[in-house]
Amino acid sequence: MGRHLIETVMGAVVLIVAASFLIFAYSQSNVQSVNGYQVNAKFNDVTGVTTGSEVRIGGMKVGVVERLELDSNTYQAIAVMKIRENVKLPKDTSAAVVSSGLLGDKFVKLEPGGDDAMFESGDTIRFTQSSVSFEELLGKFVFSSGGVEGGADEPAAPAAATPDASQSAPVEEPQNPFSLELE
Numbered sequence: 537m538g539r540h541l542i543e544t545v546m547g548a549v550v551l552i553v554a555a556s557f558l559i560f561a562y563s564q565s566n567v568q569s570v571n572g573y574q575v576n577a578k579f580n581d582v583t584g585v586t587t588g589s590e591v592r593i594g595g596m597k598v599g600v601v602e603r604l605e606l607d608s609n610t611y612q613a614i615a616v617m618k619i620r621e622n623v624k625l626p627k628d629t630s631a632a633v634v635s636s637g638l639l640g641d642k643f644v645k646l647e648p649g650g651d652d653a654m655f656e657s658g659d660t661i662r663f664t665q666s667s668v669s670f671e672e673l674l675g676k677f678v679f680s681s682g683g684v685e686g687g688a689d690e691p692a693a694p695a696a697a698t699p700d701a702s703q704s705a706p707v708e709e710p711q712n713p714f715s716l717e718l719e
Contacts, residue, residue: 570600572621573657577631577644581666582613584642585633591617591644598623601644615644619655626651630663635670642667 582604591599599619607614619625628649635642646661655661 570618570620572599572619572623573655574602575599575617575619575625575655575657575659575661577615577617577661577664578607578610578612579615579631579633579664579666580612581669582615582633582642583667583669584635585615585644585667589641589643591619591646593623593646593648598646617644625655627653627655627659628663629655629661630665631661632665633667635668639670 585601585604587601587603589601590597591601599617602616602618605614605616606612615631625646626649628651630647630649632645632647633642634645
């Protein structure tokens, strides 16, 4: 009987610790819903953005992505965002999908404009920039043909002659002590 009591108490302790950890994690995660107004934005690519992703202005959270939809006419992704009521956005605000670090989470970054008219609930942001894929950038860099033309094995182009080059004495090129001359 004593053994079953110890197992029961230990099980209860484990459940209490797990529940307190979940409550702590939820309270620190900023997953709580945002009360405010709805703003939409159309993007060609929203890779990495999910329901619950943050919406930020100047690094500060001002809203969340409420849901993602597909526009069946343009095949663009529509991000439906909930913005805090006390944050008024001008009509010429731009939205971009950006990363919080090299491999960090993606979020929607808003850049307020200078327009006097403000967004109403249900309006759509016209100026957007889609997600930039780190893998695509890396692939373009690795497989690009850019860079230095030619290589070290190609001879250098002769120098252009100056007007009084015929009057100057011939200049001997210094010998490279590390080169092998094969004749």
